[in-house]
Amino acid sequence: MNESTERSDEDLPESVAGQQSPRKSMSPFVLTAWICGGTIIACVLACVVLGFVRSHALVSVKLTALDPNQEPRDHDVPLFKKTEALPDYQLLVIRREGGSVNLGTRPNTSAKDGLVWDLTEPVSTVEIATVRLQDQDKLMSDVVAEVPLAWEPVEEGNYRFEFTTSRSFAAGVDSFFQTPVGMAIKGAIFLAVFICIGGILLSVFQG
Incomplete structure (x- = not known):
């Protein structure tokens, strides 16, 4: 066997041996x-x-009254103006885990030509249980209709609901x-x- 292969580490030059420092844990x-x-x-x-x-989030809701003559009236008194007798429509998004999102009220307004509520902050569709339409009153609001969220227009009583959805990563997170x-x-x-x-x-x- 060749003598060069039998040399121990002690025979290595000091410069090489010095480079073999232990690894730090x-x-x-x-x-x-x-x-x-x-x-x-x-x-x-x-x-x-x-x-x-x-x-996938709800971004707007459109409400249309199918028959304007069947819309609720706030005041059925001859002395009040006709515009004051129109309903105060309020729309609420009811969450599955409880609570709701108030989309706002349209006072003294008919929905015969369609009313649109745009959400300032989109709500994820998986959170939504129903959408509730109320006739707002200072003492107690009356529920006019309540429908589940759907991809197609939904009719309930005298009203048709149309929902617009879009992707919103912020709403999803x-x-x-x-x-x-x-x-x-x-x-x-x-x-x-x-x-x-x-x-x-x-x-x-x-x-």
Whole structure:
């Protein structure tokens, strides 16, 4: 066997031997920071995907009275003007988990030519249980009609409802964070960010 292959590490030049320094082990704080960083990325990706899935949102509602003579009247007194006798239409979006979104009121207005309510903030369709039409009153509003959300026009009593939907990523993400899973992921993100920052700072201070 060749003598060159039998030389031990002791025979290596000092310059080469000096280069063989032991590897430093990764700090547990840095490792924790990396794990938390991966958790944050996974949670953000989950939010993006699930937010997109729930991003189909209601953006406007059109209401039309089929027979103007059957519209409710606020005041059936001859002394009142005809315009004051028209109903005060109020539209509410009823959420599945409770609560509602008030789309506003159209006072002393007939719906014979169609009334349109545009939502300032779109609401995810998966959150909507029904859309309620009321005749607003100072003491107590009367429910005139209530219909489920549908892709096609819906007729209920003397009224036809037409819904317009569109993609809204903001509405989808907001809807997702209202769910128990969404709230848990949001909490996990904040906790992971806190641990990640704390781990990095401790690693820096400890050299």
